[in-house]
Amino acid sequence: MSTAGFFERIDEHRFKPTPHAGGAWDPDEMHFSPLAGLIVHALDRHLAGRPDRGLTVSRISFDILGRLALDECEIRIETLRPGRTIELLEAVALISGRPVVRARAWLLAAGDTSDVAGGAAERLPPPEELASWPLTSVWPGGYIASLDVRPVSPPEPGRTTAWITTGLDLVAGEETGPLASYVALVDTANGIAVRESPTAWMFPNVDLTIHLHRPPQGRWTGLDTTVVFGPTGQGVTTTVLHDTAGPVGHAQQMLTVRPQPSREL
Template sequence: MTTGVAARESYFERTGEHLYKPTAHAGGAWSADEQHFSPLAGLIVHAMERHLATRPATQPGNSALARISYDILGRIALDECEISVATVRPGRTIELLEATVVIGGRPVVRARAWLLASLDTSSVADSPDERLPAPEEFSPWAMGEQFQGGYVSSIDVRRSLPSRRGRAAAWVSSLVDLVAGEPSSALASYIALVDTANGIAVQQDPTAWMFPNVDLTIHLHRQPQGPWTGLDTTATFGPSGQGLTSSVLHDVNGPVGHAEQILTVRPQTSPPSLA
């Protein structure tokens, strides 16, 4: 009798050339029938990388993603999605890509990514951001006690003891693959965890207040390596319904960039979806 190795679980399953079906692991933190944006952000990078791989061999390939910005246009249902990618601005040293995610015939996310030429600048590399202590120096944190959903249940979170409301640092990792049966890059897997930042440094009890983000912008000065995504995060609530989650991004070798998320802050009696 032959015993096979159990298949790894995933956030998405491919159902067509540009179609992906989310699994229960992609379930959202605010509503059980919505996707958490974090895995979808990584999936969009995965689709962009597939698009780049189909370029003619004559086009340059020595470039790196330096910025990606996502606009969340509405409710992201836990349903099959289609991702289309186009090159908006081709170039030898600078290139701009755009991706659109459609669910049920309606665009729900638009993303734009700038790719910049890669060359050796190690002699001048520097950052004033202090590196985070290693993941093993942080304590495991049961994020699921504050937030629901399949995605939150799928991740390993190690968090420092918050010094005050709205300030915390954490490491996040996952053993769940991005797409079933497909290898994903270190970059796509890393970015698939960045949106977790909005639940790391909690300003208010999420059972009383909701604060979903309507965007995510990531700037990178170095390409990150996994399996840990480090988040040194500050969450700010303003006086008129807007908030901001800002993070210095790290891998185990040090800082890699920054992420920003604008929030809509509402009492939990408000409708849960991004209408």
């Protein structure tokens, strides 16, 4: 891994984004994907600071509350629902003292259910067998430029399956857990299966919800993604999530669909 990262740590709760975190809709804004990973990284460190109770993150939802300026951010965590086998945590990311993302994570007790495991989709072809695709041909921004994207088949409007990884640290010089590294790439799903050119239409997501049926592992995030635009300005990006061992869960993003200002009637 490179010693460069998407963020640099300032203190226990504050981080400075680097140009690598630059957004796709506006390079002066932060791409949400690495910020989501940073929030999970903060949750991991919060959990590491207390006795291990055998709980694992099984769902995490992010609500994007406002503009993600490419500026210093702070992350605060609290327990909303304590419990021995089920727990709910909330993390809030602030920029200039204003909440910009609110995340809630359900932690469930881990146990051996391998005898009844089943129902997941088929594994994807391994990324090592696939060629890279320059996502920079569709999107600008430092975050997009940092990615290695390998489609399973040629991308189609509204439908793409691809592997994604990056050579950058999430936080420069810090070891990152597998869940944070994985989540840091999931929000890319809305950008790999575009239905319309982003120069003509805007379709940013206002949230991201991830459900996991097992913890992801490894440096690759697999996204089997479908994008639907409705007739009244809403859209949904739906993704089956994979690692190289197979499916790990699902993700959904709610989109606000609108013409670019120059195209408005």
